[in-house]
Amino acid sequence: MYRISQEGNIEWSLGQLQAEFDLELSIILVSVSGAQVDGFVCGWHVSGELQVMLLAVSRNRQRQGIGTALLEKLLCIGKGLGNTSAYLELREGNETAMRLYGRAGFSEVGRRRRYYENGDTAILMCKDLTIQF
Numbered sequence: 001m002y003r004i005s006q007e008g009n010i011e012w013s014l015g016q017l018q019a020e021f022d023l024e025l026s027i028i029l030v031s032v033s034g035a036q037v038d039g040f041v042c043g044w045h046v047s048g049e050l051q052v053m054l055l056a057v058s059r060n061r062q063r064q065g066i067g068t069a070l071l072e073k074l075l076c077i078g079k080g081l082g083n084t085s086a087y088l089e090l091r092e093g094n095e096t097a098m099r100l101y102g103r104a105g106f107s108e109v110g111r112r113r114r115y116y117e118n119g120d121t122a123i124l125m126c127k128d129l130t131i132q133f
């Protein structure tokens, strides 16, 4: 999982990733083929809101629907746990992720300038989990 997050330019340390497994509010879903991890998604469910923290797919397994499937499953579990909305942030210019989240029903609700360490802007997106798409 750490290798995949590094490939995807996700600024999480190994320690941060490992800490996710100890959090009660954290949901982690992993896509595997054989002994190989192909991708994963991590979300937090807090006070009726699902926060999508990380979504990443191994470079050689991208564009095969794995990212979409992981996100859809997380949203389904989050909704089942009683969450009524889902939030996420992504780096401006990450067009693949932006399209994926848009197809999954997320809309842009704001921007945070210079949010990332390198000065990139974050785009905030939200989805109402009470509406059927």
Ligand SMILES: CC(C)(COP(=O)(O)OP(=O)(O)OC[C@H]1O[C@@H](n2cnc3c(N)ncnc32)[C@H](O)[C@@H]1OP(=O)(O)O)[C@@H](O)C(=O)NCCC(=O)NCCS
Binding pocket: 007, 008, 009, 010, 053, 054, 055, 056, 057, 058, 061, 062, 063, 064, 065, 066, 067, 068, 069, 089, 090, 091, 094, 095, 096, 097, 099, 100
């Ligand atoms: C964003 C990310 C998770 C998408 O994962 P993915 O598994 O490639 O996602 P999908 O396969 O569901 O969709 C990606 C594209 O493949 C296309 N696709 C899906 N299945 C396909 C198939 N069988 N044949 C051809 N194309 C396909 C989708 O239509 C989509 O096309 P688009 O980019 O033109 O809209 C991946 O690119 C990644 O790990 N990026 C780095 C980390 C990152 O940016 N994470 C998101 C922010 S936290």
